[in-house]
Amino acid sequence: MRLRGRLWLTLPILAAAYVLLVLGAARWLGGERIDLTHDHLYTLSPGTRDIAAHLKQPIDLTLYFSDRASHNLPQLRAYHQHVLHMLEQIVRRSHGHIHLTRIDPLPFSEDEDRASAAGLTSVRGEGTGEAIFFGLAGRNVSDGRTAAIPFFLPAKEPFLEYDVARLLHDLSVARQPRVAIYSGLPIWPGTDADGNATPAWSALQQVQQLFDVQRLDATSLAAVTPGDAAALVLIQPTGMTHADLQAVDRYVQGGGRLLVFVDPDSEVAGGEASDLRTLFAAWGVAFDPNRALLDRSRALTVQSPVTGASVRDPSVLGLTGDELNRRDPVTQALSVINIAATGYFGLLPGAAVRLDPLLQSTTEAMVVPTQRVRDAGDPAALYKGYVPDGEHYAIAVRLEGPLPDAFTGDRPAQPPARKAAVILVGDTDLLSDRLWVQASPTLGQTLMSPFASNGDFFVNAVDDLTGPSNLIAIRGRAVNERRFTRVDMLRRQADEKFKAKQIELQAELEDTEARLAALKQGEQGRKRTAAQKAALDQFTQRKLAIRSELRGVQRNLDADIERLSMQLKFIDILLMPIVVTLIGLLYGWWRMRRRAVRGRRR
Secondary structure (H helix, E strand, O other), X not given: OHHHHHHHHHXXXXXXXXXXXXXXXXXXXXXXXXXXXXXXXXXXXXXXXHHHHOOOOOEEEEEEEOOOOOOOOHHHHHHHHHHHHHHHHHHHHOOOOEEEEEEOOOOOOHHHHHHHHOOOOEEEOOXXXXXXXXXEEEEXXXXXXXXXXXXXXXXXXXXXXXXXXXXXXXXXXXOOOEEEEEEOOOOOOEEOOOOOEEOOOHHHHHHHHHOEEEEOOOOOHHHOOOOOOOEEEEEOOOOOXXXXXXXXXXXXXXXXXEEEEOOOOEOOOOOEOOOOHHHHHHHOEEOOOOEEXXXXXXXXXXXXXXXXXXXXXXXXXXXXXXXXOOOOOOOOOOOEEEEEOOOOEEEXXXXXXXXXXXXXXXXOEEEEEHHHHHHOOOHHHHHOOOOOOOOOOEEEEEEXXXXXXXXXXXXXXXXXXXXXXXXXXXXXXHHOHHHOEEEEEEOOEEEEEEOOOHHHHHHHHHHHHHOOOHHHHOOOOOOOOOOOHHHHHHHHHHHHHHHHHHHHHHHHHHHHHHHHHHHHHHOOOOOOOHHHHHHHHHHHHHHHXXXXXXXXXXXXXXXXXXXXXXXXXHHHHHHHHHHHHHHHHHHHHHHHHHHHHXXXXX
């Protein structure tokens, strides 16, 4: 009875203490949170904090959210709390330069008209048909410039911080840097063969949102100067004349910043190679368009155009982790870069410049003739005779050190060579949409959802060359790939163990099918002999046996991964509940025994 009375006295005290703790936390801690996610996804990045802290002009932000009309949409309301929490953090970091207003635009009200005038869009609520607004309008109080996020789509929640930071950046920066782009690929908007309009590549659209982009052609390239453009971008520069190369070298020697994308096997250009051999040779850079990289440890899964089966293609790579330079601002915050049939860079003897790799292969990479990659109908054929070179190959590099003049004999003597401001990339396919974004219709518009950081790499490289920007520290957080390192290791081991057998069986299957076809064709119009029937049956049986062996090899490829999956399921579903139950039973037995001992002592 004494224990029960003590319990009834303790419970109200604990309840009162809990209430006081909650009220005190709400009063003194305000909106502070503890972010326990691995990559601190709910904590402002240093770039966002720096943008907010160094604002020079006052900015008004207005968050429009239809609170009453969205009462049946719990997911949208939860996202609204996330947005509100992030905006409140930014306001606290702005030292009074940002003022946040929250408005619930009721139907047919002046607030609804103001939201529409600010560029916000609405969606219709299910069942009610009421217009639901959920967007952000911003205004620079000093000069009246405005910007807006029309609607916070739940599907774009991973990009929330970047979208808000970009809005603040656009309102605080009066003039965007100019970037001149010369491209041999169809990156610009245009029309297809049927006359339908085609949009610009998504990577280019990202650059256009942050910079004043100038499109160059063969005539305007020769006239570009560092005073006209903060950076010059060359993408698949094929068919460039001597005068074009002179113009590029003159631009760089005059202090201009250069970003070049070349490729030994551009899929978009139909396998065409690109190179800047004259400039590279003068600068001391080695790049061979007749050699391409394979890397079985970073091979991505594609569908074989021959068999239709899923196969890991060693020429299509997903670079992540140690393959990205974490010391460089261009790649520091990125997650994964997908590339295809890429080239690599090196140094020529006596080169004055140095190469600082931004992207590189693993030591499992192998160099092969570019023609072999072009001729490989089935990606599995690229594993035949695969022998890793055991070294890292530089796929994208930053040039460091003095940059020699490539055309000293064509013009008067120049001042001493300048320090390089050049980034070279050995692949152009990484800019194409298929390697990093997926289009999906959402709420009446097409949402481009990135599954890799290729576009961020392009923007970061341009941003780095045109000048420092805090957006580099934010870009790339949205595409966050957590690799299953154990699964990757098992998959590589399985590939090495069974791929040779798979290639051997596939070749035997093709030979058997060819013999069967020849035998059937030779028998047309003639009666089969017993020997021919026996041969036909033998080939047919062998064909079925090979197919069965191929299926067995394919199953073996994933056997270790399935075994690991079953082990994890056993631990999570069965073992852990048993362990927790046993601990609870042991604790209960210990309590009962302790209570019995106390009773005997009394």
